[in-house]
Amino acid sequence: MYRWLDERLSLTRFNKKFLRKAFPVHHSFFLGEITMFAFITLVLTGIFLSFNYEPSTRIIKVAGRELPAAYASILYIDSLPFGAVLRSVHHWSANIMIAAAFLHLLRILVTGAYKKPREINWLIGLGLLGVAVVTAFTGYSLPFDAFSVTATQIGYGIGASMPYIGEWISKVIFGGEYPTMHSIPRIYSLHVLWFPLLLMALLGLHMLIMIKQKHTQPAYAKKVAPGKILGVPMMPQQGFMMTILYLLYLAVVFFIAGTWIAHPVEAFGPPTASTPAVKPDWYFLWIYGILQIIPGDFKIALPGDAVINSEFIGGVLIPGLLGLVAVLLPFVDTRKTKQRYLELPTRHPVRTSITFALLAFMLTTTLAGWKEEFGFSNGTLWAIIIIGTLATYIASYLIIIAYWGKPPKGEAGELEEA
Template identity: 75%
Template sequence: MYRWFDERLSLSRFNKKFLNKAFAVHHSYFIGEIALFAFITLVITGIFLTFNYEPSIRTVKVAGKAVSAAYASVLYIDSLPFGRVLRSVHHWSASIMIAAAFIHLLRVLVSGAYKRPREINWFIGLLLLVVAIVTSFTGYSLPFDAFSATATSIGYGIGTSIPYVGEWISQIIFGGEFPTLHSIPRVYALHVLWFPLILMAILGMHMLVMVKQKHTQPNYARKVAPGRILGVPLMPQQAYMSTVLFLLYLAVVFFIAGAYIAHPIEVYGPPTASTPAVKPDWYLIWVYGILQIIPGDLKIPLPFGAVMNSEFIGSILVPGILGLAAVLLPFLDTRSTKMRYMELPTKHPVRTGVTFALLAFLITTTLAGWKQELGLSAGQLWFIILGSSLLTYLVVYYAIIFFWGRPSKEDAGAV
């Protein structure tokens, strides 16, 4: 049978070229794979959800109470055998994909794997992270409970705050001021079709570029086989390892999802006239935190009557500046021309210090999301955010110098 297909499709040529590719082995390389497994799990559990979900806000009666059809269909999913667990697995996998993609980004950052020739995969990766977050966000609105209505109207407000084109973008995404009759079907199409297709296409490119360029080599390869590409073939070793990891991923995520049901919609209930005070999911709280500590009435006039308001500054401009810095990084750090080995964080104190400072910034801006509960003023929170970021940088930088010594001229790159 193999020969029959081989004669027609030249499978052996493909096998020789692709299935024998050497895959470098290092524990940190499994993080990217976990992001990939979470995405696959999202697609599979998502198919189950689409079979039972109704993307409509027409009114139906559940136990004598008038609710939207979308809300009722999620209650129906929860009532199916394993329905609630599968919905919970879907929600948890979204969080895990974003967390794994971010930790994977940090790994690429501290090991210098963004440098030439891997800049393209660094840019594709940044795009992946943004699209993954936007895709997750579009999922918020679908259960149409009090949480989703509030969170999505915040998203609508953020969209409209973009000078010149915001109104237009929000209209396209939400079909009018959220929630209109058109919002749910439109966001649904984006969430289950267009964004997953875009994610698949970008992920495919990410993998192709990685296979073409070959993985950065772990440091042990320098000692074991200097100057040579060290790794296991995709088939069967890498495939076995990845299958085991995927099964392990499923075991852990099913356990977590069963023990801690994500987003129990009956707790939130259907949307009410009064807006409940809800916070977004954990990966967006840092943006919400920034919005809490910049003056709400801030308005910077722009040409042709447009304005930059606080919503735009907090939720698009600040993340945009961080994104721009990430895009510029491979152009600023150009020392290594053909990097083959992972760089050690301890040999790059500036870059490692900045990475930890970024983490401190994200953690403290996330804390600012609890401004009311903490009882701190915006000024005090700004002091904590900027102070702890700077302090973290100094502590990490000097700790590396103290414990590992100053990097040699050869090790210390532009960053």
């Protein structure tokens, strides 16, 4: 049978060319694989959910109650054996995928692996993270309970705040001024079809380029195996490790999902005229925090009756500027480096300190999302954000210089430090 297939599909050649590719054995390299595992789990659990979900806001009667069909279908899913757990697995896998992709990008950033010739894969990675976040947001509205409707209305308002084009774009995406009868079907199609297809395409392209360019290597690999990839072949060693890691991933995520059931829709109830107090998931909380500390009546008039308001600044402008900096980074930082070997973060104190400062900015703006709970004023929170960000940069830089000294010139310093 193998010979018959080999004659037609060139399996031996495929095995030598792809399945014997060397993979570095280092814990940080598994972050990308965890991202892929989370996406696979999202697809599998999403298939189950799509079998039992009705993307409609029509009113139906359930046990004497008049409920939106989308909301009622979530109640039905939760009533199925393990239905609530699988829905919870879907929720937590989305969180894990975004977290793993973010940490993976941080690893690429602090080790300089975004430089030539890997600029394209850096951009694809940024696109993957962005599409994953947007896909998670589209899943917010599908339960169509009071929480999801309120959270989605906030997202609609942020999109509509873009001068000149925002309202038009938001109405196209949300099927009108959210919520309308077309909103849920349109968002559902984006969530289960178009965005997953885009994620699959980006993942496939990301892996294809990675195989073509080969993995980056820790600096010590040049001493151990100069000119070669230090690692294990894809099959069978890496394949076994990936299988074990995926089984471990499933065990952990099912434990989390069974212990903390995600988004209990019955606790929020169907949409009502009142607006419940909501807070987004952690990956949106830093944007929510920025919106909390910008005065709601802030406006800058533009020609043609357009305005720049607080929603645009906090929800579009600041995240957009950070994204633009990330996109331009590999084309601005063109310092020469060995294509195959990772740079040590301690040998690049400015870049590493800026990365820590960025994390401090996101953590302190996340804190601003809890402004009412902690009783902080806007002035206090702005001081915490600005001082915390600057102090983190200065402290990180001084600590790196004090413990590791100024970076030596050339590759020799990298290897000595390794």
